[in-house]
Amino acid sequence: MTVQRLARPLTLVLLSAVVLYPLVWMLGSSFKGPQEVLNNMSILPREWTPGNYSAGWTNFDVSFGRFFVNSALVAGLTVVANCVSCLLAAYAFARLKFKLRGFWFAIMIGTLLLPGHVLIVPQFVMFKTFGWVGGDWPYAPLIVPQLLATEAFFVFLMVQFMRGVPRDLDEAATIDGCTPYGVFRHVILPLSRPALVSTAIFSFIWTWNDFFRQLVYLSDLEKYTAPVALTLFIDSSGQSSVGPMFAMSVLSLAPVFLFFVAFQRMLVEGINTSGLKG
């Protein structure tokens, strides 16, 4: 029995040690000076150089904190936009019967399939036509699409979760006089928390890490986000600051890690349908 009791924690500790080793190495390297960061492979620096953190933070005209704020803004708005818009669409797909539902669903899955790199130019041209590019608020091209549930991933995710909710609940609610809007409000919304939390977590993290789109649409140093700013440390043909780059990479993990730890609790507490029994 004790062997069994110990098996789980032991497995977890061992697994996490393996999984985390590369990250610990990165943490160690963020304290290495410029002359050893490239050729000292060991996990610990020979000379501790905490200066990477201050150097990275103040490396640009704009403090690195500014990039974090920008990233948080974009990521935060994306979270809200995705949660709202995708939930609405998912409810329609998962629960409501309407003409062409299967057709639209197939189209939605189809939008997941086209490699994004061929869409960048057409999208840029289109957003420019809309007047969204290069305005005072350059984040519009990054956020407005999210308001329109364009991230099919999340719609599909929520559809799958909703389909795991017993339909009896809707029917009971309908018999009690709920319209589809009422069912959405009183049954689906509260039951969708795991799906919403997952969506929030992924939206936040993926936006936090998204490089290409942010690169294309942001042109002002003050408006840059963390992933764009992180590349600024490495000019492959010239000056590179690998140590400060590692330091800021470690720091930029912190907000997403905290976001995750905070929100995953809501996953854990979860809900089970029995909790709703009147």
Next chain:
Amino acid sequence: MTASRFPRRRLLSGLVAGMLALPLALGGCGGDDAKDDGKVELSFFWWGAEARAQLTEQALALYTAKHPDVTFKKTWQANQGYFDKLATLTAGNDAPDIFQIDDNYLAEYATRNVTLDLAEYQKSGKLDTTKFPKGLLDYGTVEGKLAGLPFGENTQGLVYNQTKLEAAKVALPKTGQTWEEHIAWAKDATAKTGVPGTMDPSADYKAFWVWLRQTGKEMYNGKELGFTQADVQAWFELWKGARDAKATPTADVIHEGNATDVSKQLVVTGKALTSWVWANQMPELQKNTKDQLSVVAYPGDASKQWPRASMYFSVFRGSEHKDVAADVLNFLANDPEVGKILGTDRGLPSNSDIRAAVAASTDNPSMKQTIEVVGELAKNFGPAPTVPPAGHSTVRSELIKAAEEAQYGRATPAQAAEKFFAAAQAAIKK
């Protein structure tokens, strides 16, 4: 609109074409910057790191101080993604008025009519290039047009680890050694130091190019390849011999060094005693290692090296302020005060007067050495080649691929040469 050019097969294609052409139409009637008050905002785009950003901003501020009506919308980023963004902006007819570019892409942009021909300004004297080395200007000319103003001169440099060589009492490499001598030297150095003597540059287009020129060939003749398959094979065989003699590291280490990043050069990571770089990268290389580095020319006849523009500034042909943009370039290239600010950040200043002034005032020893070495070599430079044609970046990556196949022993030099030659021909023809 553009209907006559589009074979309009379907309603859809017509719609899409209209969609695509719309920004052009809008751009054509906009002109919002060209107000009557004479105020002009130029967009200015470059890649680099923080140090370059500060210098460039200072230089542009100086221009604004002298021309208060002209301000700049400055955008800079790392070279990762730089050309993706530049291409996207160009596609949206939204390219910056002035942008930095290199010889990898200059012909791609110039032959597609993105860049303004600066020759006109050169002729009228508005863009003064009289103090530029002739070869350097030639290296900015694409199909007879001055597509970019060479901003910073550069030439090939063989960087070696002086500390390790001296410690093992190995003679230091000298300019003028033949390729065979270099390889023999490297073999000896490997034996004495335990570190591979030389990086294998068979995947490196600039080393291949210098070597070709020394045999009387060229990388390109206009839009044709300037060499034969037999040349490639001889080049690959030369280095196979070097690898077999243990003058170079193993293939996996060579692969690391084949990345162009300064921080990955083997002389910096301590995995080889010499690396094949551009001479002006010396100061950055030096920063990344404790060992003392030094630089000489590539082996063979050093006069076959050429003044290569480390980068250019080009003006967008669709810019609404072409004259102002040309004037800004003139200022950046020729103003002594700006010269002092920019230093050698983008390469040795193109204007020879400014270069001399910078050389006299620099206190960075590796920069000083670079200027001396390049200056010494420059005295003997023959004519420069033309800018590599469109397709050059593909040729470069195909060379890496083929050379690596030979390095990993997956192909004989002959097979690799055949593959590369075919691929390079196809890339240029596109």
Next chain:
Amino acid sequence: MATTTARPSPTAPTTGPAASQRRGRPARRKTDGVAGYVFLSPWLLGLLTVTAVPMLMSLYLSFTNYDVLSDWESMEWVGLDNYRTMFTEDPSFWHAVRTTLVFALVATPLKLAAALGVAVLLNRSFKAAGLFRGLFYLPSLLGGSVALAIVWVNMFNRDGAFNSFLSWFGIEGKAWVNDPDYALGTLILLAVWQFGAPMVIFLAGLKQVPTELYEAASVDGASPFRKFVSITLPMLSPVIFFNLVLETINGFQGFTSAFVLSNGTGGPVDSTLMYTLHLYIKGWNEYQMGYASAMAWVFLLAIGLVTAVVFRTGKFWVHYSDGED
């Protein structure tokens, strides 16, 4: 399944106008039609504006020689040339197809297994559970950042950490990341290492499994394995299905890690040249965007087919509590 026993009524639906419109099933169907489109409208609007237009444009471009840089007017219609070139004249195309197939077919199942395994281990309330969940998610947080490439290369280089580990057992490792025979393997390992996203989705799915089911099974004396097979797996099947579909698509897309690790080249010697990376190089380094668009649409059709097959098989093993297929 057992869920039919629960017939709860929602908390507070009986007030307001809704209460006065009690309706039976037929009426509900009718309202659904309108309501369906009401709920769908943001998505539809997004589809018609933000999504469909660029997609159709790229479809159009796939029949042209569009090169990004030239004026749009100089673009020419080339019919099916791009498609023909792809299948008959581009040796890298088939190479990239093979590389992608190997990557997707190996990485996807491994990643899903890792994600499900860890999710099941973590699906218990114990003190450090939250911390562990975070820790296992950490690798995914790195995404495709600059730092990641340097870290991974240093783990799997000749003098990297992995070989130090092997040397404890007297094994001399190779330069894994720089060896054309093994580079794809390190890429697969990287994909598996970043199993955080499907893990989170599994965790969320596991939370949806009604605890009464396990309690009932315990009463019946079912073993943990038995419970896993007959309760967890079926109840989790919609989520497994989701992860399978998405990770398959992701696996075939497989761009970021290949791009980052090979510095955008697909090297050494094309060993990590994934389909999407080849497409990127064609479009963005060689400016053959028409060709790249054609590649993208071939990809869409091929993966669409794979996805359709997965959906078909889903009918046999995915159990939806909503009682629909």
